[in-house]
Amino acid sequence: xxxxxxxxxxxxxxxxxxxxxxxxxxxxxxxxxxxxxxxxxxxxxxxxxxxxxxxxxxxxxxxxxxxxxxxxxxxxxxxxxxxxxxxxxxxxxxxxxxxxxxxxxxxxxxxxxxxxxxxxxxx
Amino acid sequence: xxxxxxxxxxxxxxxxxxxxxxxxxxxxxxxxxxxxxxxxxxxxxxxxxxxxxxxxxxxxxxxxxxxxxxxxxxxxxxxxxxxxxxxxxxxxxxxxxxxxxxxxxxxxxxxxx
Numbered sequence: 001x002x003x004x005x006x007x008x009x010x011x012x013x014x015x016x017x018x019x020x021x022x023x024x025x026x027x028x029x030x031x032x033x034x035x036x037x038x039x040x041x042x043x044x045x046x047x048x049x050x051x052x053x054x055x056x057x058x059x060x061x062x063x064x065x066x067x068x069x070x071x072x073x074x075x076x077x078x079x080x081x082x083x084x085x086x087x088x089x090x091x092x093x094x095x096x097x098x099x100x101x102x103x104x105x106x107x108x109x110x111x112x113x114x115x116x117x118x119x120x121x122x123x
Numbered sequence: 124x125x126x127x128x129x130x131x132x133x134x135x136x137x138x139x140x141x142x143x144x145x146x147x148x149x150x151x152x153x154x155x156x157x158x159x160x161x162x163x164x165x166x167x168x169x170x171x172x173x174x175x176x177x178x179x180x181x182x183x184x185x186x187x188x189x190x191x192x193x194x195x196x197x198x199x200x201x202x203x204x205x206x207x208x209x210x211x212x213x214x215x216x217x218x219x220x221x222x223x224x225x226x227x228x229x230x231x232x233x234x235x236x
Contacts, residue, residue, distance in 0.1 A: 045173070045216055045227040061224040062124075095172050107154075107220055109163035111184070113172035 002026040004034075004096045004114035011120045012086050019082040020117045022096030029077040030054040033099035033106055036070065036081045039116075040092040048094070051079060052104065059106060086121045093118050125150050125219050129228035135236040142204040144231045146217035151197045154221070161221035164193055164202045167214040167230075176215075177202065209235065 007021040024034065035050030049060045053072040060070070072079045081094060096114035099106065126149040136142040152161045160180035165173035175184050177193035180200055190205045204211055212235060217228040 047225040109178040111175045
């Protein structure tokens with residue numbers, strides 16, 4: 001069975017850095033795009049970025065380009081999302097998602113979803 | 124960018140009755156090459172991550188009850204729950220995966236009347 005297990009909740013101050021993780025299991029990690037989706041308190045879903053672990057190719061939403069960095073470690077079957085300087089507006093749940101289709105194509109729905117990582121940025 | 128708009132924002136339906144949620148994209152998400160619509164529906168229950176119900180606009184995910192169905196093509200899509208059950212109370216989102224950025228609708232909150 002395919003699983004995505006994310007790192008635990010984080011509480012940070014504005015200006016601090018952060019790296020959250022998502023470990024995949026039960027499938028060929030290198031062969032599926034993996035990405036992140038943000039859900040701010042009481043609001044909908046925003047796609048953030050994706051990476052293809054096989055060749056480290058990345059795609060960012062224009063809304064998040066330059067604000068976050070996505071990366072992956074094939075040897076650990078783990079994807080990461082990092083911030084160099086957090087803002088209060090980064091407070092949200094971040095879900096890790098895998099693209100269902102095994103291929104270089106990015107045209108696939110998201111399945112499964114990780115359990116979510118709550119990021120809280122407060123002074 | 125493709126914008127996704129759902130209607131209504133919230134919906135209250137009696138148990139056993141039909142629930143219908145609409146989703147409209149600002150551009151077609153139909154691939155003429157493959158004759159497929161790049162549209163998915165997700166269900167999110169309180170405190171849980173979303174899970175896929177429908178992909179390719181009308182293909183039901185394995186394990187999803189057959190009371191859930193998806194229809195539509197091009198820019199207009201519908202999620203129908205034929206006979207509402209108590210466990211269907213949730214938020215529902217449509218999403219296009221035709222082109223990046225992969226956008227979601229704003230969500231529809233489904234409740235029991």
